[in-house]
Amino acid sequence: MDRPTTGMVTTDAVVIGAGPVGLFQVFQLGLQGIAAHVIDALPHPGGQCVELYADKPIYDIPAVPVCTGRELTERLLQQIAPFKTPLHLQQEVVALQRQPNQRFRVTTASGQVFDCATVFIAAGVGAFAPRRVALDGLNALENRQVHYHAIATERLTGQAVVVMGGDAAALEDALALAQAGTCASVTLLHRIDKFRVEPALEQALRTALAQGQLQLVIGQPTELECEGEHLTALEIATDDGSARLPLDALLPRLGLSPKLGPVADWGLAMERKQLCVSTETFATSEPGIFAVGDINTYPGKRKLIVCGFHEATLAAFAAAAVVRPEERVLLQYTTSSPRLHALLGVAS
Ligand SMILES: Cc1cc2nc3c(=O)[nH]c(=O)nc-3n(C[C@H](O)[C@H](O)[C@H](O)COP(=O)(O)OP(=O)(O)OC[C@H]3O[C@@H](n4cnc5c(N)ncnc54)[C@H](O)[C@@H]3O)c2cc1C
Known part of the structure; x- marks a missing residue:
């Protein structure tokens, strides 16, 4: 875990929320060669899975017949390990602003500032605050x-x-x-x-x-x-x-009371406390800002982890076009792509 640091962090992407969807977002961004930093208000990754049902079984993760909330989180952390993504825990994101150069400035309550090209809001039902x-x-x-x-x-x-x-x-x-x-x-x-x-x-x-x-x-x-x-x-x-x-x-x-908190103040289109997104890209009303997982809404939305995984995959493809507008974004398979093998640190 990264401790609050001073000075500005410059990165391609900031993921707000280290729940299951935020963690899988990091994986999909990694496959696109997009470096990310993750920020979460909780002292540990896993979001609702760890905070609300760490030791209870989940049965509807594809190809994982059963695992607990904590085990799912551990597997997701293992999957993103090749990308060495810094996790900034116990830090609530309080401000998100576009800068004159069109990049974003993300600020946490402890004063840490991130300068990034894209932002992924994976904030679930908000930052959990224990009573x-x-x-x-x-x-x-x-x-x-x-x-x-x-x-x-x-x-x-x-x-x-x-x-x-x-x-x-x-x-x-x-x-x-x-x-x-x-x-x-x-x-x-x-x-x-x-x-x-x-x-x-x-x-x-x-x-x-x-x-x-x-x-x-x-x-x-x-x-x-x-x-x-x-x-x-x-x-x-x-x-x-x-x-x-x-x-x-x-x-x-x-008990815990989730507070949507600052997400509602960032001027993004919302419906009933959720961020409206395009189902092609999972972009919000603000280009460059994506919303995935329980925080978003669209026709037919279901608050399920597997739906968030799909959203994160498409959002990462869309982000590649923002981060590297000059390149065509191609679909490659992890089974056969030497580029993806290099990113994952596995032998071709
Ligand atoms: C009891 C229970 C059982 C469930 N069982 C299943 C199941 O069997 N299968 C299934 O698919 N789904 C299940 N779900 C739903 C599933 O847990 C959610 O769909 C999933 O956790 C959503 O993931 P997420 O990453 O979008 O958000 P979350 O898991 O909510 O994570 C969001 C994270 O963002 C952080 N955050 C929010 N705002 C900020 C901020 N401003 N700054 C910093 N951090 C912030 C929060 O602290 C949190 O850690 C269950 C839910 C519950 C409550």
Whole structure:
């Protein structure tokens, strides 16, 4: 992952969104010999696949009978590896402007600026923002002891972990950690003893509780207890007073609210919060700016990954004509083209 850098990045293409469609866009651009940089507001690639259903199976990816959201993302990252595309994570794109020389200027919230010939908006349903816990001092602990986004189980080994929330994401994360058996303890913290989940998931929780794999605390956190800059416990308001909950890590799972945010401010033609595109090129109303995946709309649009893959393929062909207007854009096969083999770094 690229850290926010200073200075301007100059590139052929910027892809906004590292969801499955943004990642496949990079692959198709690579086959066209178009260098790209990818920017995503999340701390990891995969978009909805990792943020909303990382460990659930997907059955409708061509030639992949079944894989999880995380596995699909890993395969897409493997597929784009030959192009060594920089991923700029945890950076929200806030501005997109055409420059007098007709190129584009893309700016992130951290102030990183990209100068590019083409832009691919693969922003899905918008940048995911986790609902925050309103407790004084908690923000400063984010990504150290407070993790709003998916985190690898190994990073929590030996820790007392508190998962907070009452919907499927909270219960699934708490159960997965409890079943991994690598944390010192796992506690599910929820304001009431009722959960907004399928009966089977609630049953799995009740069974794990009965077996002592994790504990349930009902209450609302009111205060942090810290030693220096280290969070050591939460003060909890409970029905019968208060309690102290010691912890090393807090995983709030209070839901995500996708915010379309700045995409709506870029002056592009939209219909019901989606970008209107041509189905030949997936260009938006602004030449040089393409929109692929869940963010776009056209007659017959279906929000499916396979549809986004098709859109990304045609958009890359159209972009080649923008980046290299003097060249004819030919269709070549990855099975037989020495040029594509060279781009992919495989022997002819
Ligand atoms: C529970 C569930 C199950 C699903 N199952 C299937 C299935 O089985 N098969 C299938 O085909 N589809 C399935 N889908 C739909 C599928 O996940 C979406 O169609 C797909 O994720 C769209 O990919 P995308 O790359 O267009 O957008 P997303 O996956 O939404 O990724 C967009 C990315 O853009 C980023 N972003 C947005 N705005 C900005 C900004 N301003 N700056 C920086 N980054 C930004 C976001 O953070 C996000 O990571 C499912 C969806 C859900 C919710």
